[in-house]
Amino acid sequence: MDRSLKLQIYRNMILSRRLEERIAELIKAGQVGGFMHPGVGQEALQCAAIAALRRDDYLLYAHRGVAYWVARGIPLEKVLCDLAGREGGTNRGKGGVMRVVYPELGVLGESGTLGGCFPIATGAGLSIKVKGGDQAVLCFFGDGTSNRGTFHESMNLCAVRKLPVVFLCENNGWAVSMPTERSTAVRDIADRAKGYAVPGKVVDGNDPEQVYDAVVEALKRARSGEGPSLIEAKTYRLWGHWIGDPDSYRSREEVEKHWRHDPIPAFEEKLAKEGVLTDSMRSEIDAEARAKIDRAVEFMQKQPSPRPDSALEDVFA
Amino acid sequence: MRTITYAQGIKEALVEEMRRDPTVILYGEDVANFGGIFRITSGLKEEFGENRVFDTPISENAFVGAGVGAALTGLRPVVELQFADFLFTTGDEIVLKAGMWRYGHGGAYKIPLVVRCPSGAAGVGPEHGQCPEAFFMHTPGLKIVSPSNPADAKGLLKAAIRDDNPVLYFEHKLLYAAKGEISDDPDYLVPLGKAAIAREGDALTLVAISAMVPKALAVADRLAKEGHHIEVIDPRSLCPFDRPAIVESVKKTGKIVVAEESYRTLGVGAEIGAMLMEEALEYLDRPLRRVAIPDVPIPTATVLEQFVIPNEEKIYQACRELLA
Numbered sequence: 130m131d132r133s134l135k136l137q138i139y140r141n142m143i144l145s146r147r148l149e150e151r152i153a154e155l156i157k158a159g160q161v162g163g164f165m166h167p168g169v170g171q172e173a174l175q176c177a178a179i180a181a182l183r184r185d186d187y188l189l190y191a192h193r194g195v196a197y198w199v200a201r202g203i204p205l206e207k208v209l210c211d212l213a214g215r216e217g218g219t220n221r222g223k224g225g226v227m228r229v230v231y232p233e234l235g236v237l238g239e240s241g242t243l244g245g246c247f248p249i250a251t252g253a254g255l256s257i258k259v260k261g262g263d264q265a266v267l268c269f270f271g272d273g274t275s276n277r278g279t280f281h282e283s284m285n286l287c288a289v290r291k292l293p294v295v296f297l298c299e300n301n302g303w304a305v306s307m308p309t310e311r312s313t314a315v316r317d318i319a320d321r322a323k324g325y326a327v328p329g330k331v332v333d334g335n336d337p338e339q340v341y342d343a344v345v346e347a348l349k350r351a352r353s354g355e356g357p358s359l360i361e362a363k364t365y366r367l368w369g370h371w372i373g374d375p376d377s378y379r380s381r382e383e384v385e386k387h388w389r390h391d392p393i394p395a396f397e398e399k400l401a402k403e404g405v406l407t408d409s410m411r412s413e414i415d416a417e418a419r420a421k422i423d424r425a426v427e428f429m430q431k432q433p434s435p436r437p438d439s440a441l442e443d444v445f446a
Numbered sequence: 447m448r449t450i451t452y453a454q455g456i457k458e459a460l461v462e463e464m465r466r467d468p469t470v471i472l473y474g475e476d477v478a479n480f481g482g483i484f485r486i487t488s489g490l491k492e493e494f495g496e497n498r499v500f501d502t503p504i505s506e507n508a509f510v511g512a513g514v515g516a517a518l519t520g521l522r523p524v525v526e527l528q529f530a531d532f533l534f535t536t537g538d539e540i541v542l543k544a545g546m547w548r549y550g551h552g553g554a555y556k557i558p559l560v561v562r563c564p565s566g567a568a569g570v571g572p573e574h575g576q577c578p579e580a581f582f583m584h585t586p587g588l589k590i591v592s593p594s595n596p597a598d599a600k601g602l603l604k605a606a607i608r609d610d611n612p613v614l615y616f617e618h619k620l621l622y623a624a625k626g627e628i629s630d631d632p633d634y635l636v637p638l639g640k641a642a643i644a645r646e647g648d649a650l651t652l653v654a655i656s657a658m659v660p661k662a663l664a665v666a667d668r669l670a671k672e673g674h675h676i677e678v679i680d681p682r683s684l685c686p687f688d689r690p691a692i693v694e695s696v697k698k699t700g701k702i703v704v705a706e707e708s709y710r711t712l713g714v715g716a717e718i719g720a721m722l723m724e725e726a727l728e729y730l731d732r733p734l735r736r737v738a739i740p741d742v743p744i745p746t747a748t749v750l751e752q753f754v755i756p757n758e759e760k761i762y763q764a765c766r767e768l769l770a
Contacts (some may be wrong), residue, residue, distance in 0.1 A: 222553035247511070249515035253516070286505055
């Protein structure tokens with residue numbers, strides 16, 4: 130990873146963290162409705178993986194946080210308008226913040242049912258193969274979602290047809306209130322790759338460089354026609370499942386312990402040691418993020434609600 | 447004009463559309479090497495290659511959902527389910543993905559997907575013999591067609607493949623061998639959402655769907671001999687549904703029977719009845735009659751199956767009752 134890529138990933142991590150903090154404030158103040166599943170603690174892997182994509186690749190993000198959209202370059206004000214259910218977003222109030230969509234950047238949208246993403250990703254991979262391109266698909270999902278039957282069917286179908294899909298599991302230890310060790314028979318979800326004769330790799334999801342390298346390798350394999358890969362990025366969900374989650378199902382000690390591995394200070398320290406990031410750059414990047422968010426919030430607040438009868442539009446093309 | 451079978455109509459539609467448009471692909475269980483369990487797709491892999499015509503594992507969720515993903519990204523997939531009943535194994539992909547992905551994402555994408563669904567009771571029991579169209583009429587975002595003859599089988603499938611929306615294409619297993627005349631026009635299309643008057647008359651409106659249409663025409667012949675000239679309407683598409691065609695007919699006849707191979711409760715006939723209550727009650731001089739499957743699963747043994755499936759006699763009796 131070169132210096133500018135490291136800084137790009139770092140900037141996106143900061144922008145994502147600040148944006149979620151701001152969204153939490155807006156929701157708690159009752160200024161916007163809607164559900165937001167925060168990704169605080171998981172930004173490193175999300176930003177690093179997406180940095181490995183080409184502009185013409187396809188992305189199926191998961192429901193955890195804003196970093197996917199930030200890293201892919203979707204304008205913040207559009208994300209906020211979707212959150213608020215206003216005009217000016219990407220889905221005209223139809224899908225909320227969980228269905229941010231951006232065809233120009235290959236962002237196909239989101240499945241409201243967990244695991245609904247896998248067959249869609251498989252189909253995007255199929256399209257690439259039929260048309261003969263060298264694009265690839267990156268499909269994020271959580272540890273809990275790896276227990277859907279669609280995971281098995283899609284991994285197998287991608288493997289037998291050698292489809293260019295990279296499956297990236299964010300194992301954050303919890304599916305709402307269900308810890309991974311109680312929901313999932315294997316310790317490493319990456320082990321399941323063996324069942325489909327595809328590479329399965331565990332990486333530290335809080336280390337952007339490990340994630341980036343693994344995704345680059347998997348994308349290379351996908352582009353060269355060798356088929357899918359499974360990457361498991363171990364991480365932790367530092368906030369609740371949604372903004373407002375009483376989070377009563379895990380011990381404060383456990384959460385505190387993981388805050389000490391928050392990927393943002395860890396990456397800052399590393400970049401500082403390498404001489405990539407100075408204190409003044411750090412403040413600048415933070416101030417820049419806050420200013421961008423202010424502008425986006427202001428834009429969102431000026432947008433009208435959709436026309437009520439537009440609820441009847443967009444069913445059919 | 448030529449005479450072809452319903453199965454040939456389906457195959458010709460597939461071949462013509464695949465020749466016409468390289469983004470049309472076809473896949474499903476046993477469709478490529480074997481040519482499909484109903485042998486509709488034999489020879490297609492040889493003509494179009496394994497990249498466009500291929501077999502899938504037994505993974506309906508993955509391959510139907512992949513049809514949606516492929517449609518979002520520029521292909522026009524035709525996915526074959528071995529039996530219409532298997533739609534239930536892939537409910538998320540059909541209802542929530544094919545039906546609602548476009549809407550949920552504010553119209554950002556089109557979903558030009560066709561799912562072929564062999565339907566109908568044929569001695570194959572409760573999980574291979576249903577006509578489940580009505581289930582999917584209840585969900586927004588899906589177009590639904592059920593052709594009853596070779597010309598419609600071909601014209602509706604070609605129109606479905608060219609449509610930018612997901613279409614469930616129900617092909618009745620007992621109609622595969624049915625023969626009929628068809629035009630040689632390579633662009634012979636039957637528009638989705640347009641009913642056909644299969645036989646004109648003014649004594650009674652008999653709405654019949656899919657394999658009920660030939661039975662309804664036989665009933666019409668029998669009634670004609672008795673001096674009653676009934677009108678037979680074949681909706682062909684169940685979504686969009688050609689409501690005016692039925693309302694207009696009822697204005698003329700004042701009586702209506704609906705014959706369908708679905709379950710009675712909330713079947714197609716129930717929807718037609720509700721629609722007529724709203725739009726044409728004053729024209730009805732007798733109550734609506736439904737000939738449908740009583741609310742039981744479809745049994746396998748022929749004697750049991752034939753007891754529950756609407757046949758000519760049951761349709762005839764329902765008509766006679768209203769004509770009395």
